[in-house]
Every structure is written in structure tokens, then in C-alpha cells.
Amino acid sequence: MKTRNGMLPWQSSSSGNDLSVEGGGSLINGRRTAQVYEAFMGLVTLGSYRSFVSREASRLRPNPKDRAVDICCGTGLLTRALARSIGPKGAVVGVDASEAMLDAARSHSLLPTAEAAAVSFILADASRLPLPGESVDLATMFLGLHEIAPSARLPALREVQRVLRPGGRGLILDVSSSIPRPLLWPARVALIAMEGSDAWNITDPGVPALLRQAGLRQTGRRAVLGGILELVEFSRPLKREPLPPASV
């Protein structure tokens, strides 16, 4: 499935240097964070994040030849789960702006290619994906959007709209725009303490509103972690519709 330079067929090449992007992600996700990230996620979710990610990758019910992009892939937990769920005839590319996170992702062993889709990882900013238009069947972004600078979130989702084929589907996990009232302040304090006030701004206007503005259609929405997070399913409409003006 891979070409001679190790890229999947529908990828163009990307630079091998660190990216300088706005927002908390690339600043905080250095080597040490990358090494402990999965253990940290296990700790704060009482060991449930890995199985949650696998379950959601299966629930997507990918087709065997699907091509998927996992944006803000971090250490590749979801990328690998997607590869297993799609199977050996498909392909998955993980995209992240942190070389350290990508190094950690590459170091994790993958299932033999007989069982999983071909996986590759590329360094790129979410708002400039090095993938051709309409080349992807599935797009995911778990816990990435709040790390992107507020002004770059809509451009990132418009990139998702560009690379997804008409009818292509996606799944975003991020901080909910309707956190239950008793959890609102604890969640706000915790997120701002860990990632700064820009991260908290994801709750306004929130993932569903941003998806609409990016020309993507919400097809489902579920509360996760007592409603602190939300999982939003979407698709790219079959018919091209004019994009609403960018008002965020």
C-alpha cells in the first residue's frame, strides 16, 4: 500500500521539521509529555480511555477499503484503533503538529499488516492538511480541537470538509458546549489550569456550531464523562452547499 518514500498513496510529502503552530498543543507536547501521555490518560480516566477509543473506532463501522485521517493523533491511540477496525485493505494516516508525539506514535507496535490497515504518521498543522481534496472516507479528531488556537479551529474543520469525500463521515471528541451546571466550574478550572483559557474557549461556540460553519452536517451527539466531553458525529453532505460566512 505504501509508496517508495513510505507515504500512503494519497498523501503528498510533508516537511520533517517541528511545526510552529498557534495554541497550546505544540508548546506543551514536548518529549516528556509524549512519553507519559498514554499513562496520564489512563490515570485520569481510571484506565478507560484506551478501551473507549477502541470501542468508538469499531462503532464507526468502517468499510474494509476505507481511507481515514486521524487529526491531532498524538501518540496514535485512535489511529491504531482505526487501523484495526478498518482492516488490511484500508489505510490510516495520523496527523499531528508535534514531532515528539509522532515519534511516540511511531514507536508503538502495530498489529501485523495482515490484520490492520496500513498506518503512517505525518507532521502537519490541522489547518493545512497535506492531503488532496475528497480523498478520505473517515476523519477523526479526539481531544485536539481545544488545543488549536481559537482562530484556527474553523479553518481546521474546513480542512476536514475539504479532504472528506461527499458522504464521508467523521467523529470529534472534545470539551462539551453544554456541560451540566454542577460540573461547569470544576471543569473550567481544571481545563484552564492544565491548558490555558484558549482551551476553555472551545465551549463557545462549541463543536456542533463550528461543524455547521465548516459545511459539515451533524449526525449524532453523545455526552461522555458525565457530560464534560461530547462526541459529535458528522458527515460531509453529498451535494456541495455554499459555506456559511466565518463568524467566529
Ligand SMILES: C[S@@+](CC[C@H](N)C(=O)[O-])C[C@H]1O[C@@H](n2cnc3c(N)ncnc32)[C@H](O)[C@@H]1O
Ligand atoms: C490531547 S492530545 C490528543 C491526542 C489523541 N487524539 C488522543 O485522543 O489521545 C492533542 C494533540 O493535538 C495536537 N495538536 C495541537 N494543535 C495542533 C495543530 N494545530 N495541528 C495538528 N495537531 C495539533 C497536539 O500536538 C497533541 O498531540
